[in-house]
Amino acid sequence: MAYFQVVAGLVLLVVAGDYLVRGSVSLAMRAGLSKLVIGLTIVAFGTSAPEMLVGVDAVFKGAPTLAIGNVVGSNIANALLVVGLPAVLAPMTCSAPKIGRNLAIMLGASVVFIALAQDGAFTWVEGLMLLAFLGMFLVFSIVGRKACPVESAAQMAEMEELDRKPDTYKVAFLCLFGGLIGLALGADMLVIGSVDIAREFGISEAVIGLTLVALGTSLPELVTGVMAAIRGHCDVAVGNVIGSNIFNLLAIMGVTSLFGTVPVPDSFLRVDLWVMLGSSLLLVPFIKLRSNVGKLSGAAMIALYIGYMVYLAHSSESAAVMGLHV
Template sequence: MDYLFVALGLVGLFLGGDALVRGSVGLARRMAISPLLIGLTVVGFGTSTPELLVSVEAALGGVPDVALGNVVGSNIANVLLIIGATALIWPIAVSGATLRRDTGVMVAAALALIPIFALGEVGRAAGLALVTALAGYLVWAYLAPGDDVPDEADLPPPMPAPRAALWLVGGLVALMLGARFLVDGAVAIAEDFGLSEAFIGLTIVAVGTSLPELATSVVAALRRQSAIAIGNVIGSNIFNVLGILGVTAIISPIPVAPRFLVFDLPIMIAASLLLTGLLLLRPAIGRVLGALMLIAYIAYILSAQG
């Protein structure tokens, strides 16, 4: 039954995230909101909603290691698993001044967690600071869009308001149910096998909540749209740290187990620096590098339980 809960949770998160983004973008288009603002807010928050609901559910449910592992593990999976798989399908080549800004914000957000984790808790003050930083980043990105402004032709047509509302409500319901099933099932499995809650959060839960990003990046790779695949991962990593962790900590302060500071966070930072270096210093991330990133992710999973 626990495995059924996990499976139902993963399906709910995947379908709910897709429905939420469809409805949000359709409604935003109907309201004549600019493509840039849609990309920065509606789609960005929409694809991060699974992480938010799972982390809040876990924190309120008394399993903070799952909440924290979800954020850190998702960021590691986004780089090593999603970018690795995407590059394996089609080499990734992206450049531009905006890329330098966004990768810089991603790395800065990861580094900001060092002093926060060192305190032993992500408290409400730290959560508020993270959310404030996210608001500042969104304003900065909106006022200085750079060279990555999405084209009207890349967005879906406006959607009738009733249909968009149905997508929105259905997506939120699926996400909430999926989050509950995933957390309950994952924690039960961890207890049955003697696995730590942190390990479950860093692996099963983290990959599960990253399914929308994985699907988006793989489809983008198949369509030869490297910028979408990269932007999806970088944006998700920024939202996970500043938005998801920040909001969760404001709702319920999160104790930080020592392993996150000495093991998982350094790997997350290293993955962020690796992606930044590859994007800024190489013309493309090819299939060989993609395979190596996947191997690195498998190695991390195998060592995470220890």
């Protein structure tokens, strides 16, 4: 039953998230908001809604470490798997306009996140700080793209939701509220199933967040990356990864910690946070040199991600054995 809940929860999150974005974008377009603002705020928040609901629900269910595991694990999966797998299919271009600037912001957000984690917990204070940084990032992005209208128009054209005709108010509201209800149900099923699996195997919710939940919530980005590689729009996939990681760190953990304290396990301070930072740093040479992530580099990234999963499985098994001995 727990496995069914996890799978059904993930499917519901993906479908409901799409409807939420569709309804929100339609209402924003009918309200007269520009595509630029919609793309940088509503679309970005809408695509992060599944992870956000999972984090908040995990806090309410008494499994807050699952929330931080989801954020950190998703960022690792995005940097290694979501970039690596499409690169095996086709070279991932790292020469899109302003991508280097956004990578620097992502690395800065990672450093801030790690620094705030050093006291062992994310409280509402750290949450407000992360959301303040998110606000500055959004303002900076909107102002920067308004200064480069040609580039921003090209980037906005890649967002399918902004190219379609907006739905009627009735359909838009149905999509919006249906998406919200679906997200709440999907998050609840995913969290309950994940916690049950963690307890069944004697491993921590944090590890389940790093692996099962993180990989599941990263599937939309992975599908986007693969489709972009097939269509020859690899720069879009790299940009989506960077944008998703920024929102994971600042928006999801910022909002989640407003609903309750999220403790940071010692293992995160020793290993996982640094793996997240190291994974992000792997993108620097490609973007700095404005080169492609080729098949060999993509395969190496996938191998690193598999190695990290093996490490987590081994450490969880060791912890479970030690718990039995105690």
